[in-house]
Amino acid sequence: MKRVLAGVLDVAYREVGPHDGKPAVLLHGFPYDIHAYDAAADLLAAKGVRCLIPYLRGYGPTRFRDSATLRSGEQAALGADLLAFLDALGIERAVLAGYDWGGRAACVVAALWPGRAAGLVSCGVGYNIQNIPAAGNPAAPDVEHRLWYQYYLHGERGRAGLAANRAQFCELLWRLWSPTWRFSEETFARTARSFEANPDFVDVVVHSYRHRFGLVPGDPALIEIEAQLAAQPEIAVPTVVLLGADDGVGPPPATDTDAERFTGPYRRAIVAGVGHNFPQEAPDAFAKAVLELL
Numbered sequence: 001m002k003r004v005l006a007g008v009l010d011v012a013y014r015e016v017g018p019h020d021g022k023p024a025v026l027l028h029g030f031p032y033d034i035h036a037y038d039a040a041a042d043l044l045a046a047k048g049v050r051c052l053i054p055y056l057r058g059y060g061p062t063r064f065r066d067s068a069t070l071r072s073g074e075q076a077a078l079g080a081d082l083l084a085f086l087d088a089l090g091i092e093r094a095v096l097a098g099y100d101w102g103g104r105a106a107c108v109v110a111a112l113w114p115g116r117a118a119g120l121v122s123c124g125v126g127y128n129i130q131n132i133p134a135a136g137n138p139a140a141p142d143v144e145h146r147l148w149y150q151y152y153l154h155g156e157r158g159r160a161g162l163a164a165n166r167a168q169f170c171e172l173l174w175r176l177w178s179p180t181w182r183f184s185e186e187t188f189a190r191t192a193r194s195f196e197a198n199p200d201f202v203d204v205v206v207h208s209y210r211h212r213f214g215l216v217p218g219d220p221a222l223i224e225i226e227a228q229l230a231a232q233p234e235i236a237v238p239t240v241v242l243l244g245a246d247d248g249v250g251p252p253p254a255t256d257t258d259a260e261r262f263t264g265p266y267r268r269a270i271v272a273g274v275g276h277n278f279p280q281e282a283p284d285a286f287a288k289a290v291l292e293l294l
Contacts, residue, residue: 007081016041024050025053029124036099044291083116
């Protein structure tokens with residue numbers, strides 16, 4: 001495990017592969033951690049790729065540098081964290097690859113700072129930038145019921161429930177979101193330590209699911225970034241979108257409704273037998289996508 005001071009964070013990260021290899025930043029989602037990339041990173045490293053796998057804010061050993069910093073989980077914060085991580089390591093351009101929260105960070109940087117992204121792999125959701133001004137518009141009932149965990153966290157009962165049952169809450173989401181993935185108790189326990197040990201996990205998660213619905217203010221330092229994201233900027237960098245056919249929280253639609261948001265080279269694939277945690281469930285397909293962009 002390595003550490004680097006990057007923006008408002010002291011980031012813990014894993015590095016796999018040759019230091020002089022072409023860089024790829026692999027970003028985990030909620031509620032997962034860097035172990036989602038154990039197999040994929042080894043595959044990429046064997047091909048000469050320098051894999052950088054950071055713990056996001058609120059996870060594992062990553063810590064805020066200042067106790068006064070808002071424990072924000074908003075999309076602008078995730079994007080700013082990734083940009084600061086690249087700057088701190090002196091990486092001018094890298095393939096940015098992730099899913100869920102990590103995919104959002106990658107999409108934000110690819111959209112707003114395209115010169116820093118040699119390519120984008122976005123899993124689970126193609127265009128993973130939230131349209132917060134439109135967040136009050138209801139979705140179809142079959143979509144709404146899958147978002148129960150977000151609505152649960154809007155209230156103080158939900159905050160208390162997450163704080164008291166971090167591992168149980170997250171394991172339930174793993175099972176609901178990846179119904180065909182037969183992960184072991186050991187696999188989950190290895191990641192669960194990232195939820196249990198980080199003092200900021202609950203605050204960051206709750207803020208994320210409240211901010212995206214416009215229920216709480218964001219970090220004042222990130223207002224300008226959020227304003228740019230509200231315009232739903234296009235993504236021009238070469239992109240591969242990978243979707244799990246068995247994703248329990250966001251089943252992929254047959255029609256690609258995101259393609260028009262990508263103006264550069266673009267490929268979308270739906271992979272059978274894969275749920276929400278794409279890199280850990282299908283490391284070969286994930287690694288192939290990263291190599292395609294390199």
